[in-house]
Amino acid sequence: MIKVNLVGARKKTAGKGGPKFALPATSTPILLVLIVLGFAGGGYWWYSSLNSQSAELDSKIKGLEARKAQLEAVIKQDQVFEARKKTLENRVRIIEGLQKNQLSPVQVLDQLAEAIERTQYVWLASLDQKDAVLTMSGTGTSLTAIADFYTNLNATGYFRNVDLGPSQENAGNFTFSLKCEFAPPRGPAAPAQPAKAGGN
Numbered sequence: 001m002i003k004v005n006l007v008g009a010r011k012k013t014a015g016k017g018g019p020k021f022a023l024p025a026t027s028t029p030i031l032l033v034l035i036v037l038g039f040a041g042g043g044y045w046w047y048s049s050l051n052s053q054s055a056e057l058d059s060k061i062k063g064l065e066a067r068k069a070q071l072e073a074v075i076k077q078d079q080v081f082e083a084r085k086k087t088l089e090n091r092v093r094i095i096e097g098l099q100k101n102q103l104s105p106v107q108v109l110d111q112l113a114e115a116i117e118r119t120q121y122v123w124l125a126s127l128d129q130k131d132a133v134l135t136m137s138g139t140g141t142s143l144t145a146i147a148d149f150y151t152n153l154n155a156t157g158y159f160r161n162v163d164l165g166p167s168q169e170n171a172g173n174f175t176f177s178l179k180c181e182f183a184p185p186r187g188p189a190a191p192a193q194p195a196k197a198g199g200n
Contacts, residue, residue, distance in 0.1 A: 108182050115152040121145040137177045143167060146176050157185050
């Protein structure tokens, strides 16, 4: 009987493997150092990029804040100018109102005298003035003469809202009271045609 020794063959076969690559023991620390340096470089680049972006944003913020301060100063100046403008406009309105409401006694009496001269047989007994409102009383020889005076007052163009009160007969004449507002026209007044004077 023949015996074959297979154990030795197996050992020989197991010993015949492919070539194995092994790193030297000194290269591992170098590789680790390179990895650490790579992470450190990447972190530094990322940190520098963030710092650069932050500095850029800070610069923009400062510029915007300076622009805001300039605009706020302009707005304040504009508000001051608007307040001064309103004050001046109010003063102008007040002055114009005073000039408009200011009555010239000479002008009032001239126009009133003109209306009376156009009317015959009418005489004034009293005349009161409060601001632009005139209140007067007088005597006429007839109701027609008093009506003519009323018409001639309106015809001057200087009197408006003429209100003629009731007339009363007294010893053949008629007493009357009249209230009106003196309002000079802005433009030149057109010459009025006098009404015909009434008689008894």
